[in-house]
Amino acid sequence: MKNNLLCIDEYRNNPEFYFSKSLRCADKNNLSAAFKNVQKAIELEPDNCEYKFNIACFLSEMRRPKEANRIFNDIILNYDPTMFDCFFGLGCNSLELDDISKAAEYFEKYLYFNNDGEFSEEVTEMIFYLKLYENMPQGSQFDRRSIASLRYAKKYFEDNKLNNAIRELYKSVSLHPFNLEARNLLTLALLEQRSYERANYVGMTVRLIDKYNMFANCLCLYVLSHEKKHKKVKRFLETLTLGNIECREDLLCAVTTLIVFNRADELIILLEMYITQYSDQLIFSALLLGYAFTRSVENFEKTYRILASLGKDNIELMAWLEDIKGYIYSNAIDDESIHVIDEYCKVYTICQEVRHPMYDPYRYRKIYSQISEPKTKISKKYLPIIECAINHREIMYIQSYKKEIICILNDCISHTKKPLDISKCNVEAYAAALEYNYCMLYYIECEKEELIQKYNISLVAFEKALREVKLNFNNKILY
Structure with missing residues (x-):
């Protein structure tokens, strides 16, 4: 029974x-x-x-x-x-x-x-x-309006205004759901914001449309790494050597990913496959690093001579080559005092490569380092606001809603001049303001009147809470 x-x-x-x-x-x-x-x-x-x-x-x-x-x-x-x-x-x-x-x-x-x-x-x-x-x-x-929003988002990216970029990218995707460039940049922005679950959702939508999209597949690795799915990460990295490279941007995207994840063997396999097609200073430098960090001395010497010939007029590049040569023969690489990603960042700058969002090593080194950082915590005195918002959660909000509103509330609190007054009459108003910020950031249609009615608060209390709990859009308040 x-x-x-x-x-x-x-x-x-x-x-x-x-x-x-x-x-x-x-x-x-x-x-x-x-x-x-x-x-x-x-x-x-x-x-x-x-x-x-x-x-x-x-x-x-x-x-x-x-x-x-x-x-x-x-x-x-x-x-x-x-x-x-x-x-x-x-x-x-x-x-x-x-x-x-x-x-x-x-x-x-x-x-x-x-x-x-x-x-x-x-x-x-x-x-x-x-x-x-x-x-x-x-x-x-x-489609035209989607491209316009994408242009605004790229400008916000350049100015390091991440919240503005996320909102514009959601707008771009909303206007044209098959705008893969906007979806990929949105995934990247969410990774930088450490919204890993949401980044995973958006990234999967790209792979639904185009399962061979190199940018989307590389971004997916950071989500898998955050989730500690190491076997999947290993399999994904191995698939990067199978090709699906349609342009130089795709190749550099894969190269940066393999370097960030410290996969020198796969890096060599990939670059040897495409070195005749894409043979410039940065590509040869990446291959040289692969040979250096796998102690492949003979191949290192051959690539060194080619690169020295290509960059003979570049004093900084020649100095960097001598440093790498010195490292490999002094065994500095073996004692792990030299890191491949750091050397790649150096030569990336020396080659005057643009800071492209698909393959900028500085950006991805930072994203990778953030993965192991501790989760965002919030002061216990603000937990009633979080609980109130969760109790009023809408159906369409994602599973990680609690994590996301904690991050948003932390962002809001960090820009307030004085602590929030958490009295019983204010909790509902702050929770409503928090949900409003959540909707503004992630481009969810939301009207103030609905929130006022849902939380059973006055317009005056809601407006006051919004002034105190406002997300940092670099002084651009979106309400």
Whole structure:
């Protein structure tokens, strides 16, 4: 009997049980019960796209279009950009909200990405009439606007304004979900922010679209390393030697990754494969380092002579070559006083290579060093704010929501002039302000009025909390 009870308990803790039950309820037109059951399934398995999509559909049927659209957008942004039916749902809900221009944009995206989809004929007709009666311009603009946001994000990257860059990149991806450059840069920005779980989600979306994308595969290694999945890291690093190099940027991306992870043998295999195709000073310098750190003296000497010939007019490069030659013959490399990544950073600067986000060794050396740093902690007196925000958590917020809001609150507190007043009447207001900052950063649609109602606070209390708990956008407050 006891074993039977345990089996029943395990069965009821299976999200598929609740999901199947929700579908049966939906077939009987009992949307309220269907919603509650799929909500339970999501609680047990928060990152399941099928569950998320169905709960968004139920919310749409229940005339809750804003909530439904947040989930549809969340799926496209963070989980699966190939779920094109989300665009149809977004378009229909935008019509429900009387946002005609948004509806037309979502319907256009549905046709653009899924021209032979189930609803293509209906969508084509709707777009025609929407543009006819609303006097809207013909032709899509979302790709152009996505590129514009990407340009802004790159500028923020250059100015080291990480929060601004993340927000603009989310905007770029939201406008054009297949903008892989924006998705890869977003993954990189999230890694630098140490949002490893979110970086993992965004990185996986790139690999769904293009599984051979070199930049995405290299970025994935930092997430795996953070998760201490060392066997997977090893296998991934070995696959970098198999090719899939389409340009010099791809090659340098793989080179930097192998050097950061101290894989000299794989570095040599990769560069020997492509050295005739990409034979410049930096590529030869990387190969020279590989030979030096594997003590391959004969190959080192050959590469040394080639590089000395290429860089004979570069005084700094010649001096660096002499240093490396001195290291290899003095056994300094063997006693680990010399590190390959440090030497690569030196020669990278000497060769006057641009600080490209795909392969800048300084950037990736820092990201790799951050992986082993302790997790962000917060003062115990601020825990009531975190708990209050978690108690009001929305369905579309990712599993690591608690970790993310702790990081955001720490960022906010670090820029306040005085400690927050954690009295009972202020906790809800601070939690609402924290959630608002979270939504602003990760480009989640959020209205102040909704938060005021959800947390049961006054507008005055909310505005006061926002002034005290504001995320650092380099003095650019996004509300």
